[in-house]
């Protein structure tokens with residue numbers, strides 16, 4: 536099977552082409568091509584993603600990206616199905632991908648497979664990062680039950696996977712802001728551009744190198760709650776008050792910002808790792824999957840790797856080029872676990888689970 540993946544849930548317009556096969560009952564995949572057009576610079580002045588602008592940009596870039604994707608292949612690929620993100624995400628943005636997929640499918644006489652974006656982040660982490668395009672690979676073997684920790688701009692979720700084909704149960708989630716959203720909002724308070732995650736972690740790293748310690752201690756939200764719930768809005772508000780105080784007393788300079796970025800990143804890491812430990816104990820997971828854009832954070836990657844070692848289980852982190860939104864993970868999720876559908880609808884708040 537050759538599958539075209541389409542992803543337009545947020546501010547990345549992405550297309551990918553994969554081929555899949557079963558060799559003696561084992562699923563194998565070959566990445567033929569993957570293209571991502573990021574709109575981040577365009578949204579940066581707004582401090583977040585502006586949905587109508589995202590929609591307009593997806594509409595503008597889908598066809599040229601498809602032309603480029605097909606032109607990258609030595610021979611015209613015989614595409615069997617199209618996998619497209621149906622949610623969660625920004626509905627106007629999701630619709631552009633869905634409409635484009637349905638139009639192509641009709642033209643080519645093939646089916647469309649709706650994919651949950653979060654499932655994409657889960658299966659994307661099972662790809663072997665070293666395999667170059669054009670090479671067949673097996674997915675990383677997943678010992679079950681597994682725990683997936685999804686950390687992105689829209690989600691902070693602990694998901695238990697206890698059977699193959701994968702079935703998902705959300706065992707923990709945020710009550711308010713997602714962790715990536717908290718990074719983005721705190722970046723805004725510190726007058727850093729969108730997306731805020733990479734900016735905050737860069738400042739935090741400088742603070743560590745220069746040994747700058749924050750004069751303000753931020754809360755570690757929900758760390759002692761005996762459940763798997765998260766909350767990041769209070770942490771963001773604590774940063775707001777710290778910034779206001781610093782402004783009033785005239786100490787809001789680069790050094791203060793670096794210190795606060797470090798303290799904020801430390802607070803996030805302590806919170807995420809504490810809940811992750813609890814979830815691993817509670818679910819008895821035999822493997823750990825990390826997915827979502829925040830998984831690009833180096834300090835977090837190191838912390839998750841250390842926790843997996845502590846528990847004696849393997850950890851699957853997405854390789855850097857697919858830690859953010861991409862269509863490779865969408866094509867893969869469609870191939871592994873998808874069912875074609877005749878009429879698709881964008882689901883802005885679509886949840887994982889059956």
Ligand code: KG4
Nearest residue numbers: 687688689715730732828829831832859860
């Ligand atoms: O998965 P993703 O690309 O889009 C969504 O589905 O939301 O995640 C984007 C989020 C943004 O909030 C961004 O600030 C965050 O991932 N992010 C990071 C880092 N790189 C991206 N957060 C912390 N540290 C990073 N290095």
Ligand code: ZN
Nearest residue numbers: 687827828860
């Ligand atoms: Zn995402």
